Amino acid sequence: MENLPGIVVTGASGRMGQMLVKTITASGKARLVGCVERAGNPWLGRDVGEAMGGAALGVTVTDDPLPAFARAQAVIDFTAPAATVEFAALAAQARAVHVVGTTGLEPAHHARLDAAARHAVIIQAGNMSLGVNLLARMTQKVAAALDADWDIEVIEAHHRMKVDAPSGTALMLGQAAAEGRGVALEAAKVSGRDGITGARERGSIGFSAVRGGDIVGEHDVLFAGEGERIILRHVATDRTIFARGALRAALWGQGQKPGRYDMMDVLGL
């Protein structure tokens, strides 16, 4: 057990944080060596297992990330963009692999991740599941096979607490479609139509977001042609798929050269 890679979970009291704690401790492949939350969080100072309503796990939730990261071989981070860029610098300082599931990252956040990745391994993806990464590859291939007479729309649905749109997964799928078609997503992207929008622009890639209830995550990539439609769909029913993917990434990252990686690298897709 002592030889297994040690992992720190940031945002441990969150939906994904709790799922990660359960997945890591049940895996037999890694040890949970730290849990981080920000100042003011009610879990600070408590054993994370007890805070989750179960048996003690011997890990106390802290708001001091660096000493925790220094004890770890990997940090798994599903929090918020402002927190993630700070964690990236600290994980690089500690030479720990940083697995980033946080979505809503903007160019300035990516620049901070790029800087940290000069010294450490960062694996970042808007979706860590095997199914969605396969879907992204299929999307790229279908987009490459069709011309711009086929309109591409990405439609996603998530729970009512989600704070960013389009989802990280929708953007991943849009990026895959754009790559397949040989265009830049930034130039083709149309998001959240409302009012007198005018007719659809040929070659654009549209995004629509639904928010409600406890939907874990659903994504359709629609290719709409004349007289026919193709729909590629992924439905997540359980957050363990993301946690399992993140743990797999943390283990894969051990011994890799410093740099930016994604789940396609981890899964060999």
Ligand SMILES: NC(=O)C1=CN([C@@H]2O[C@H](COP(=O)(O)OP(=O)(O)OC[C@H]3O[C@@H](n4cnc5c(N)ncnc54)[C@H](OP(=O)(O)O)[C@@H]3O)[C@@H](O)[C@H]2O)C=CC1
């Ligand atoms: N890539 C993937 O496969 C997936 C990505 N996600 C993404 O993961 C992120 C988290 O999702 P989810 O777990 O549902 O969200 P939650 O809001 O449930 O959890 C976020 C956690 O991060 C904590 N947090 C925020 N800021 C900080 C900080 N500065 N320091 C320490 N902790 C912090 C929050 O604490 P507090 O309560 O104090 O704010 C909370 O505990 C989102 O961006 C989501 O889109 C989700 C699922 C899969």
Ligand SMILES: O=C(O)C1=N[C@H](C(=O)O)C[C@H](O)C1
């Ligand atoms: O916030 C979520 O819940 C999810 N976020 C990710 C995203 O933005 O795509 C992944 C998953 O769909 C769940």
